[in-house]
Amino acid sequence: MTDVVVAGVGMHPWGKWGRNFVEYGIVAARAALADAGIDYRDVQFVSGADTVRNGYPGYVAGATFAQALGWTGARVASSYAACASGATALEIARAEILAGRCDVALVVGADTTAKGFLAPNAGDRPDDPDWLRFRLLGATNPTYFALYARRRMALHGATERDFAEVRAKNARHGLGNPNARYRKAFSVDDILASPMVADPLRLVEICATSDGGAAVVLVSDAYAKRIGISNPVRVRAVSTVTPAFPQTIIEMPHFATDSGVTSDGVTPFKDSIAKAAYEEAGLGPEDLSLAEVYDLSSALELDWYEHIGLCKAGEAERLLHDGDTTIGGRIPVNPSGGLACFGEAVPAQALAQVCEVAWQLRGQAGDRQVEGARVGLTANQGLFGHGSSVILSL
């Protein structure tokens, strides 16, 4: 299959700016178009990642961004897949190019978020598991992150100090990232002094909610040649897999797992996400120069090392302590600083991961540059069963 080329990437810095999400989206889109050297009027397809917290314009994000950038008659799509929305929007744009229906597509995601816990939209919905888990259990997102963290401690002997070391590593990575919201060094002791939110996870170890925007310009291989992009960054795989039945690990926002009576031979969901991407790309974990994974909590980053195959189950702490996942190590993870330094702008986040990998592969990541980066993977997951993993390579 011909690869699709990442012609340009751009972001609006993450923060708590309190402005309209459309502004962040078009700032990111214009930055990505400028990066690509492509005139907006040459974009044939606009793919928007939706936000559900900003009213109707957020549900039709593709058209909202297209109108804000100026109507051109381009085709449009809007998609929602929770935290995986950006990957879904990217996949739709890639499919349009691979199908030969267009040569230039613009993918945009942006969000404005309220302070505090992410909560369901207002209104009584007793048949919505996401509403019910707050009503019947008081189970917030950190509840689920903390269940995984405690399980990791019981199963693999991880400690609160291990989790704090992940957070401290990501703080170091993000210090100089101009798009990161939090650029502050944290010692392990600082982190361990932070208030407990959901035992064993502390406030600074749980991803905040942020405002931000990210955009990616994809072009066909032929178009990339025509406009003279040399040594292009290629999209080698986009995985948008769902879980396989039975799902035997508890997942947000559910109350229970499926019954595991017939689970033989079923790959656990989080393992299947990157696996599908590796299979499509014909690459494996040993080929990676870096990875951007969804550190919704400090502890969850350790789980991801195993889910994306960097090590066997129970070995993530060793990888961390050996410095393998630090910039300068064997396989740096979250060189951007990750969600720890960004906070989450839901529909923009999977695209932000792609932006970081593209900058790394082009050698433009400044003081967080992974030397000689050639292949990068992103991994993320949207609630209700949306996998998201993208592999880019030179």
Next chain:
Amino acid sequence: MPAIEGWFTTDDSPALLGNRCTTCGTVFFPKASFYCPNPGCQGEQFEETPLSRVGRIWSYTDAQYQPPPPYVPRSQDYTPFAIAAVELADEQMVVLGQVADGYTVADLKVGQQVEMVVEELFTEGDTEYQVWRWKPIAEASS
């Protein structure tokens, strides 16, 4: 009254209520509706089945800050509560629930045995709304 209809019984020996596909035998909680979620099964009929009342803690945590609505606080002064994910051996299923009143994370361990109880979730006017909870049970030391 139960805070949700049809999810659990409230008798002396309360149990969560799931259902079982009459075609493939898979048990679901909350109950499956319409069609069997097992992709290899065409079943459309289910029979209600109580789940095991006793299980072992798979993992646990707590809520040190008051959750946002639609969570309903029980009083003006927020008291943190614990939440456990509990593994039911027969069903090979993990089910979430708050931990019974009076227990904190300090009282919990992964692998510990718990049983299902019914307690107050919140009271509105004169009506007490109830929910299932997991309560640690003492095990004979070996």
